[in-house]
Amino acid sequence: MKQNTDERRRKIDEMRERFAPLRDYMAQHRKETLELMRRRHAYYTKLITDAEIKIAEEFYERYSEQFLMYGIELKLSDNKKWCSIHLELEDYGYEDYGVEDGKDDTLAEVSPEVSFKDMFNNVEVNIFTGEEL
Secondary structure, X not given: OHHHHHHHHHHHHHHHHHHHHHHHHHHHHHHHHHHHHHHXXXXXXXXXXXXXXXXXXXXXXXXXXXXXHOOEEXXXXXXXXXXXXXXXXXXXXXXXXXXXXXXXXXXXXXXXEEEEEEOOEEEEEEOOOOOEO
């Protein structure tokens, strides 16, 4: 029985070693993806700040035509309190950001929670903590 357990552990260790480069690549890819998402988040936030936008509907009205020219789709929710920013990326990838109304007469906010395709999975993550939701 002990020999069976030792053999199994050895095989698991071999598999870990064999797939280590792939795990490293995936971790590096995720790190680079999150960094780019944080840059996009900062850009959308700057648009809101510079234009002093307080509600999602105003963001939509102001930028939908401009974003459309770059292939970025803006959609306003039925209740007009949320605007999604949808990017179609290469290799069937995508990213979805959201702009929500400001609270108590403050500026609108870009949510830190972003949905995207990471390798072969659809994921929603907080781009500042890296935590999957």
